[in-house]
Amino acid sequence: MLVNTKEILLDAQKNKYAVPAFSVYNLEITQAALHVAEREQHPLILAVGERYFSTLxxxxxxxxxxxxAHNTSVPVALHLDHAYKKESILRAIRNGFSSVMFDGSSHPFDENVRLTKEMTEISHLAGISIEAEIGSLARGAFSDEEEGSGALTDPLLAAEFVKETNVDFLAAAIGTVHGLYVSKPHINLELLEQIKSKVDxxxxxxGGSDTPEEIIRKVIERGICKININTDVSVQAMTFLKNAMKAGTYLHLSNLMEDMQEVMETCMTDMVxxxxGNN
Structure with a gap:
């Protein structure tokens, strides 16, 4: 069933689990995510990045x-990820998205507040929920995201931001990166606890990809309700494709894509x- 993303995340917050938000940009990765959600009977967010609008x-x-999504037995949301343009948000609204993310993190705080507040008003008028970001993730290896500053979230600014903008959920920068880590990750769990104490x-x-499992479990315990995953699935699929091309065992694209989907499902199942958590 297709539902508002806020509905999914409020339940996750109440019951102390997290919902994976898998980036999707073709049929196979979409089917893989939905198959896993059905098998595991766990809510799912399908995230389409603004950066894919030029190719989709x-x-x-x-x-x-x-x-x-309407034909699934578990709650599913369709989410616009990392939108920088007002027209992308309007386009997502017109096409039935459950939520949008406006990313104003590259702007000074006051400008981020002003722009996000406008996008919140538009989204809420349309009956959908909105995510925003304070702080900025750096870009690691094998990522197709834009480069970020790596600035961590200030808990006091996060509280002020949420109060001023009325957003429904907040992306907190605590040391993860988009893509794969190029050095040992340093995830600031204490900072997350401080943010959680200020933001309800x-x-x-x-940056859920390549983050150690023990860290993922700890951030969920400390209030993370939505975890974005893109690169981990992409790397697994690309590795399969490279090995398949090298072996030369496939004679038809349909067979190749079917097996690649199974590989992605294995990766997604682990994250789900x-x-x-303990649910």
Missing amino acids: NIEGFSSLIRTF IPLVLH RICK
Whole structure:
């Protein structure tokens, strides 16, 4: 069933688990995520990044996702990830997205507040929820995200930001990166606890890929309700494709894509089971 993202995350916050937000940009990765959610009977967020709008027919793709989601037995949300443009948010609203993320983290604080507040008003008028970001993740290896400053979230500014903008969930920068880590990760769990003590809305962890399982479990215990995953799935699929091309055993694309989907499902299943926590 397709639901508002806020509905999913409020339940996750109440029951102390997390919901994976898998980046999707083709049929196979979308089917993989939905198959795993059904098997594991766990809520799911399908995230479409603004950066994919140039290569996707978003009207057709969102229609496909909504059709799939309506036929699932678990709550599913369709989320616009890292939108920098107002027109992208409007486009997502017109195409039935459950939520949007406006990323104003590159702007000075006051400008981020002003722009995010405007996007919140638009989203709430349309009946969908909105995510925003304070702080900024650096870009690691094998990521297709834009480069960020790596600035960590200030708990006091986070509280002020949420109060001023009325966003529904907040991405907190605590030391993760987009992509794979190029050095040993230093995730600031104490900072997360401080943010949690100041902010009462669901918290989001960007940069879930390559983050050690024990850290993922600890951030969930400390209030993270949504975990974004992109690169881990991409790396698994690309590794499979490289090995398949080298072996030369596939004669038809359909067989190759079917097996690649199974590989992605294995990777996604691991993350979903971690996100379940003790539930």
